[in-house]
Amino acid sequence: MNQIKFEQTNKTIENESVQPTRKIRRKLPNKSLQLLKEPTKQQQFYFEFAKVFEKTKKKIQRTRQLVKLLPKQRKRDRGKITLCLDLDLTLIYSQFTPFEGYEFTFTLQNKNGTHNVYVKKRPFLEEFLTRCSELFEVVLFTASQREYAEKIVNWLDPDRKLIRYRLYRNACSMFLGNYLKDLSLLNREISSIVIVDDVPASFCFHKQNALQIPPFTMKPVNGQKTLDISDNQLQAIMKILLQIVKNGNALKTISQIRSSQKKKLKELKRKSSKGTKKFHKKKKHFSLKKLKNKNHNNKNNTIENENIQSNNHQIDNIEIENTENEFERKSSSENESESDIEMGFILDRKRKKKKKRLRHIFSIL
Structure with missing residues (x-):
């Protein structure tokens, strides 16, 4: 038993010695990995350099x-x-x-x-x-x-x-x-x-x-x-x-020119950032104005639509009333005409009766 254990320990030691040592690699940030995947020519050059x-x-x-x-x-x-x-x-x-x-x-x-x-x-x-x-x-x-x-x-x-x-x-x-x-x-x-x-x-x-x-x-x-x-x-x-x-001296003058250019660029960036902020503020202000104007216009439009609808309703009522009056007039005129005709027939009957009576009287005489 002891011999078997000794052999097993020797095998584990041999296996550990055979395993290769892994090199410790520094983990690069995500930006450098992106450059390594698809770098341009200049980026590749400076990275290798x-x-x-x-x-x-x-x-x-x-x-x-x-x-x-x-x-x-x-x-x-x-x-x-x-x-x-x-x-x-x-x-x-x-x-x-x-x-x-x-x-x-x-x-x-x-x-x-x-x-x-x-x-x-x-x-x-x-x-x-x-x-x-x-x-x-x-x-x-x-x-x-x-x-x-x-x-x-x-x-x-x-x-x-x-x-x-x-x-x-x-x-x-x-x-x-x-x-x-x-x-x-x-x-x-x-x-x-x-x-x-x-x-x-x-x-x-x-x-x-x-x-x-x-x-x-x-x-x-x-x-x-x-x-x-x-x-x-x-x-x-x-x-x-x-x-x-x-x-x-070339180095001093070039460094001075670069420093002045950097200052100018910083000033321009500041001005541009201020300008962008002002622009965004103005944009918000104008957008709020537009929204207010839209709401006001919508309110006015609703009021106008309501007025138009009420006016249309009134006009419809007036038209209906006019039509009813005309119908009543027509009906009254028709009734009048019918009454006139009836009166005419009545008068004719009366006249005929009178003529008959007269004829009867003249016949008697």
């Missing part, structure tokens, strides 16, 4: 120390702030099919074959580039291929006077399936770099140095997609860049 960035931070720092994309600043550009500009949807709009108002075309050869590319400049682009070349060290930093971007840049700057350096997809760092623009690889101080781009994922390593511009794309107007010719986003960004030049 938050997980992986801490693990790969050390590796990225090592590669930053080794790689340098730009040489040292020239004597002409010393002391200037480096301005990194994106190409597609920030400076130009391109498409494989022709559209109204295109300004430049070229053929592009790829693995898929040859394609015709149609390009249009963004409004106020030439003025923007000439002014920036005087104040900044301009660098074109794009995630598009070199064969495509180089032809467009040669068309925009044929003499190579406006844009100092050109960086293409090879200069971008691949991270989680996306091409990112790491500003720490430019061989410049981070406090003296500004990037202008329409995609927030491209400057996610350095959000403090970024100025996001709305994309220059086709928009529906009267049922047809067209480019907005009255676009003035480059002029608005030029005002911010002039403030950066006056202050001399």
Whole structure:
């Protein structure tokens, strides 16, 4: 018996050792689970980026120390702030099919074959580039291929006077399936770099140095997609860049501008909330007025209906009385006529009797 018990205990210990240890998993809130079920591309990117960035931070720092994309600043550009500009949807709009108002075309050869590319400049682009070349060290930093971007840049700057350096997809760092623009690889101080781009994922390593511009794309107007010719986003960004030049520090000026924008947004939200409250109060007031007016109108309508009904009843009574009087008149006239006829017959009888009597008398005489 003791041996059997000992064997049973050994079997239980072995089974416990064989069972795998369960990993403790943190329960995510409902919102994050919803994002994991059906995330968009940007949500998926930022969600994965938050997980992986801490693990790969050390590796990225090592590669930053080794790689340098730009040489040292020239004597002409010393002391200037480096301005990194994106190409597609920030400076130009391109498409494989022709559209109204295109300004430049070229053929592009790829693995898929040859394609015709149609390009249009963004409004106020030439003025923007000439002014920036005087104040900044301009660098074109794009995630598009070199064969495509180089032809467009040669068309925009044929003499190579406006844009100092050109960086293409090879200069971008691949991270989680996306091409990112790491500003720490430019061989410049981070406090003296500004990037202008329409995609927030491209400057996610350095959000403090970024100025996001709305994309220059086709928009529906009267049922047809067209480019907005009255676009003035480059002029608005030029005002911010002039403030950066006056202050001399990019990070401080951008942070100040963002803080002021946040304050303005809060004020607008407050005003809008107050306006909505007032609107709802006015709406309730008007709705109560409408209800009162409806009730009053309904009362008036009921009273009018009652008056109309009473008037109709009186009219009916009058009509009945009139008809009865007419009937009585007709009946009286008929009776009178009948009485007259009867009197006539009576008179005739009397006359006939008199004639007979007279005849009798004359006969006797």
